[in-house]
Amino acid sequence: MTLTHLVPAPRVVECRASSPGRLSLDANTTVDAHPGTEGVARRLRDTVGAATGLPLADGGGPRSILLRIGAEVEREFGPEGYRLSTDGSVEDVAVVVEGGSAAGVFWGVQTLRQLLGPDAFRRAPIGPAGRERELPTVTVEDRPRFRWRGLMLDVARHFVPKDDVLRHLDLLAAHKLNVFHFHLTDDQGWRVEIERHPRLTGVGAWRSRTKWGHRASGLWDSKPHGGYYRQDDIREIVAYAAERHIAVVPEIDIPGHSQAAIAAYPELGNTDVVDTTALGVWDDWGISPNVLAPTESTLRFYEGVFEELLDLFPAAVSPFVHIGGDECHKEQWKASPSAQARIEELGLADETGLQAWFIRHFDNWLTARGRRLIGWDEILEGGLAPGAAVSSWRGYAGGIAAARAGHDVVMCPEQQVYLDHRQAEGPDEPMPIGYVRTLEDVYRFEPVPPELRGTPAAAHVIGTQANVWTEVMQDRSRVDYQVFPRLAAFAEVAWSALPAPADRDFAEFERRMTAHYGRLDALGVDYRPPGGPLPWQKRPGVLGRPIEGAPPNV
Numbered sequence: 320m321t322l323t324h325l326v327p328a329p330r331v332v333e334c335r336a337s338s339p340g341r342l343s344l345d346a347n348t349t350v351d352a353h354p355g356t357e358g359v360a361r362r363l364r365d366t367v368g369a370a371t372g373l374p375l376a377d378g379g380g381p382r383s384i385l386l387r388i389g390a391e392v393e394r395e396f397g398p399e400g401y402r403l404s405t406d407g408s409v410e411d412v413a414v415v416v417e418g419g420s421a422a423g424v425f426w427g428v429q430t431l432r433q434l435l436g437p438d439a440f441r442r443a444p445i446g447p448a449g450r451e452r453e454l455p456t457v458t459v460e461d462r463p464r465f466r467w468r469g470l471m472l473d474v475a476r477h478f479v480p481k482d483d484v485l486r487h488l489d490l491l492a493a494h495k496l497n498v499f500h501f502h503l504t505d506d507q508g509w510r511v512e513i514e515r516h517p518r519l520t521g522v523g524a525w526r527s528r529t530k531w532g533h534r535a536s537g538l539w540d541s542k543p544h545g546g547y548y549r550q551d552d553i554r555e556i557v558a559y560a561a562e563r564h565i566a567v568v569p570e571i572d573i574p575g576h577s578q579a580a581i582a583a584y585p586e587l588g589n590t591d592v593v594d595t596t597a598l599g600v601w602d603d604w605g606i607s608p609n610v611l612a613p614t615e616s617t618l619r620f621y622e623g624v625f626e627e628l629l630d631l632f633p634a635a636v637s638p639f640v641h642i643g644g645d646e647c648h649k650e651q652w653k654a655s656p657s658a659q660a661r662i663e664e665l666g667l668a669d670e671t672g673l674q675a676w677f678i679r680h681f682d683n684w685l686t687a688r689g690r691r692l693i694g695w696d697e698i699l700e701g702g703l704a705p706g707a708a709v710s711s712w713r714g715y716a717g718g719i720a721a722a723r724a725g726h727d728v729v730m731c732p733e734q735q736v737y738l739d740h741r742q743a744e745g746p747d748e749p750m751p752i753g754y755v756r757t758l759e760d761v762y763r764f765e766p767v768p769p770e771l772r773g774t775p776a777a778a779h780v781i782g783t784q785a786n787v788w789t790e791v792m793q794d795r796s797r798v799d800y801q802v803f804p805r806l807a808a809f810a811e812v813a814w815s816a817l818p819a820p821a822d823r824d825f826a827e828f829e830r831r832m833t834a835h836y837g838r839l840d841a842l843g844v845d846y847r848p849p850g851g852p853l854p855w856q857k858r859p860g861v862l863g864r865p866i867e868g869a870p871p872n873v
Contacts, residue, residue, distance in 0.1 A: 372448025467782025572643030675701020
């Protein structure tokens, strides 16, 4: 395994001229975990130890892997930065991984794992357990470009079982991604247990059938679909993420995208306009017209939801809470005497002001409890409290406006990093949705637009995120296909110090990907092969919604 195969690319890699060229780890190699790195040592044994069969026992000495948090590294590279040396002569140990924090040490161990070759990503050794493993003798110095390097997974349209969520966290960690945006509710399903409102999962987690393909398709899967995470499942997911230095951002979508909640508790809807007792969990795609009623009882209901949510997602792991705030149809509010009376009572101009009032209420509510609200870029309409942040999904424009207004921004424009969009032209792409976004397109994505570059507002772009909407992803294999290998390109955009998009060396990245495909194979990822989908990955005859041409830069 050569150094040039690392993904994402590190900032500095030096080969020591005085070193012997290769360093061996064997059954006598130990792990010397200094204070604060004990959790990283456990992960090292759970991954590299399991894959190689090496015991990696506790202990120091000349055969050890030394894990340490260093003030000098933090000053030079920041809390997530690290210095990795496999020289064999540094401090009379085999390997040194020194980070600015435990997170930095953890990311350094991910690089160490890559240096050991693809087999280090397996769950058990494929050769004799405990045999000698070679490492190149190098020094790697590295730090991330952005502090928010995320993936959003929609588990509402198609439920993702807990074990698959845990697997996604492992895949994020292997790519040095550190934010998992957990889209838990939508019109098509409610996925988190709320004890004071049991019908949210008793009713809202299940739909009678599912559209097969795009919403214009005439095909249906008549099998009931659903599922949800019990509260202890959520606690397990959060703890699992924390062990991997991944923040979890739970999303409860309000006031739109709420038909599953209304189906469970009809009084949450606009009962003076529609018979909400007749509504079920939505079985179609798109945006339901059924939105929350702007009543005090609705506010109290969702305050109760968020109270339980904050207990499940502690602030140390989940400082941000996502409230959606996007695509809220306002026809029912326009027709509702109750909603119109609310607008008049609050002195608002119109229904857009009513949505802004709804968002501001929970902005203030979360702020009072030490959390930060984040929402899709529609929440900018009507103004935000100073601590609120914006997920800019409709393009760059919302993020530009938010950053200039002093709000932190996560850039995730659908035209660039929606991984549900198809990966190639032609009929072979399964259930093709949206614009073509190839591996190269994602590699050339730039989170900071020219309008902000070089201005103080650019500092408010705290990171970037790829989004995975699962309407046409019915199972783990379909999610894998849409996400990989493009997530590897996205991870490099989020982590590495890349030149301007036009100057990025995609051919060199493709060369490094030849080794990375071996890692993905070892991890059991059903990625899209470079030559196109395998026969079993195709979905012939299932209608998608391809959009032709290049996506607009908005």
